[in-house]
Structure formats: C-alpha cells, structure tokens
Amino acid sequence: MLESVLDAMSLGAIVLDGQRRVVLWNRWMAQYSGIGAPAAHGRALFELLPELAGKRLEGAVDQALRDNFPAVLSQTLHKAPFPLFLHAGARAAGERMQQAIAVTPLAIGGQARHCLIQVSDVSVAVAREHLLREQALELRSQTFSDGLTGIANRRHFDVAIEKEMRRSKRAGTPLSLLMIDIDCFKAYNDHYGHQQGDDCLVKVAAALAAMLQRPLDLIARYGGEEFVVVLPEMDAAGSVTMAEAMRLCITELAIPHHNAGAARHVTVSVGVATQSPDNPVEHPAELIGAADRALYTAKRDGRDRVVMHAPE
Numbered sequence: 499m500l501e502s503v504l505d506a507m508s509l510g511a512i513v514l515d516g517q518r519r520v521v522l523w524n525r526w527m528a529q530y531s532g533i534g535a536p537a538a539h540g541r542a543l544f545e546l547l548p549e550l551a552g553k554r555l556e557g558a559v560d561q562a563l564r565d566n567f568p569a570v571l572s573q574t575l576h577k578a579p580f581p582l583f584l585h586a587g588a589r590a591a592g593e594r595m596q597q598a599i600a601v602t603p604l605a606i607g608g609q610a611r612h613c614l615i616q617v618s619d620v621s622v623a624v625a626r627e628h629l630l631r632e633q634a635l636e637l638r639s640q641t642f643s644d645g646l647t648g649i650a651n652r653r654h655f656d657v658a659i660e661k662e663m664r665r666s667k668r669a670g671t672p673l674s675l676l677m678i679d680i681d682c683f684k685a686y687n688d689h690y691g692h693q694q695g696d697d698c699l700v701k702v703a704a705a706l707a708a709m710l711q712r713p714l715d716l717i718a719r720y721g722g723e724e725f726v727v728v729l730p731e732m733d734a735a736g737s738v739t740m741a742e743a744m745r746l747c748i749t750e751l752a753i754p755h756h757n758a759g760a761a762r763h764v765t766v767s768v769g770v771a772t773q774s775p776d777n778p779v780e781h782p783a784e785l786i787g788a789a790d791r792a793l794y795t796a797k798r799d800g801r802d803r804v805v806m807h808a809p810e
C-alpha cells in the first residue's frame with residue numbers, strides 16, 4: 499500500500515541509504531526524469547546524475563546523512579537542480595521544470611541513517627509570480643503615464659518637481675519650469691472634431707518629448723492641452739532658449755489650424771520660471787504659479803510666444 503501511495507503522489511520522492519544509494523525512486527521521478535525505478539535502484543545518486551555532484555544538493559544530502567540536519571534548497575538560488583522535464587517538447591528545448599527541494603534525514607531501525615529527497619514542481623507558481631511582477635510593473639507605469647500621449651502624467655510631475663526642487667536646493671543649482679499650452683485649442687476641436695484634437699495632442703507631446711536630451715529632464719501632461727517641462731540644472735537664459743526651440747518645433751510640425759488667428763497652423767504659448775540658487779522658492783506651487791502667470795502673459799500678448807516670469 500505504501501508503494502502505491504508513493505507512486506500516486508504528485509511529488510518526487512527519492513530515498514537514499516547511508517551510502518547515498520537509491521533505495522526508492524517513485525513513479526513521479528521516473529516520469530519526469532526519464533529514468534525508471536529499476537535503472538535507479540542501487541545506484542549512487544551522484545553517479546546516476548553526475549551533474550548534481552559538488553552542488554548544493556550533495557551538501558544537503560551529506561548534512562542529512564551525517565549530521566541529521568534537514569535542508570530546504572532555496573528556489574531562487576537553485577531553480578532546477580534535477581534534469582526533470584514536463585514533456586518531450588520541454589526536454590528537446592532544454593527547459594527544465596522549476597523545482598522546490600527538501601532533504602530530510604530518516605531514521606531506519608538498526609540501519610545507517612537514510613534520507614528522503616522531496617522534489618515538487620513549482621513551474622506554475624514561478625510563472626504566475628513572473629506574470630504578477632510584469633503586471634505590477636505595467637500598472638506602475640500606467641499610474642505614472644498619461645493614457646493618451648504616453649508621456650508622464652500630472653501625478654508623475656507632482657512627485658518629480660518636489661524631488662528636483664529639493665535636489666537643486668541641496669546642490670545649489672538652478673531649476674527651470676516651462677508651462678506650454680496649445681493656442682486656440684477649443685477652436686481646433688470645434689472645427690476638426692475631438693478625435694483629431696486628440697491626434698494633435700499626441701503629435702505635439704511626441705515632438706516636445708523628442709527635444710529633451712538629458713536624463714533628468716521631464717515632460718508631463720499637466721492638464722487638457724497644457725504640458726509642463728521640468729529642466730533641472732538649467733538657468734533662466736538656457737530655459738528661454740529651450741522654450742523658444744520648443745515653440746519653433748511645434749510651428750514646424752505645420753499642423754493645419756484654420757481658426758488660429760494669424761497663424762494657419764497649430765502654435766503654442768510658453769511661460770518660463772526659474773529657481774536660482776541665490777533665490778530659492780519655498781514650495782513647488784510658487785514656481786508653477788510663476789510659470790503659469792508668464793504663460794497667461796504670453797496668451798494675453800497674442801499667443802505663439804515665450805514669456806519669462808519677471809520677479810515682482
């Protein structure tokens with residue numbers, strides 16, 4: 499009955515005697531290793547499977563037989579010690595079953611200590627864990643990116659600006675902020691439709707994002723047709739040059755816009771504010787407010803232009 503139970507188990511069971519010879523090799527082991535019980539019985543395990551010699555499993559077996567210590571092999575360090583394959587295709591491709599292994603000393607009356615090696619298939623659990631990790635990464639990236647344009651979203655910006663302002667204060671370096679707003683976008687939507695409005699937002703976002711060169715520069719969608727750019731270590735003069743280049747880049751996209759006033763294509767207005775090391779601001783809201791006021795001035799003065807915030 500015991501043998502039937504061992505053969506019915508969906509788990510590998512190997513028993514070794516004091517000489518490390520196989521005295522039990524259940525059906526599960528035969529099925530996935532391709533080595534039948536008759537071929538295994540009586541053989542020293544580390545001769546039967548020489549690739550296991552000198553590895554962690556051999557140490558665990560010796561520890562069990564000699565010192566009476568059980569061991570569990572870490573799944574992350576020892577993913578697939580035994581050459582076990584779930585099916586012929588996996589064997590041909592060399593894809594081993596992922597294994598969890600436990601080695602337990604066995605006291606057998608009147609004989610040298612034996613040990614039991616239990617092998618379980620954790621392939622499904624490992625695959626599920628891998629999938630969950632990928633999904634978590636995907637969710638994390640969705641949490642911080644804008645669904646339409648794929649650039650960073652407002653939440654991402656809020657975190658980044660806090661961090662960059664602190665960093666710039668610590669390092670005594672400047673930090674600039676650009677607020678960029680598409681001109682007459684309501685009229686664009688009204689004339690071309692919301693779908694084409696969305697396409698326009700995607701194109702403008704991609705063009706602006708492509709202009710950023712340094713790893714810490716960040717562009718985010720701040721609101722509907724408004725974008726914000728964080729430029730660490732960039733002073734006022736540099737940020738105005740950058741803002742001007744971005745404005746020009748959108749003009750050069752030449753996206754037709756027949757209701758945009760004088761221009762016959764999509765344009766943007768840009769407000770710029772800089773935190774300089776000798777005049778740091780207390781809170782991100784102050785820098786954002788300054789860039790926003792400059793943007794308002796740019797709109798008021800006729801749009802399609804860059805305005806630098808003038809300190810009061």
Ligand SMILES: Nc1nc2c(ncn2[C@@H]2O[C@H](COP(=O)(O)OP(=O)(O)OP(=O)(O)O)[C@@H](O)[C@H]2O)c(=O)[nH]1
Nearest residue numbers: 679680681682683684685687692695696722723797
């Ligand atoms: N297609 C589309 N339109 C949007 C989206 N978000 C905001 N908008 C539109 O953007 C327009 C913004 O209009 P306003 O704030 O009046 O500004 P404006 O027409 O651009 O005028 P100025 O900024 O003064 O040049 C509104 O009509 C919004 O419906 C979006 O995700 N997709």
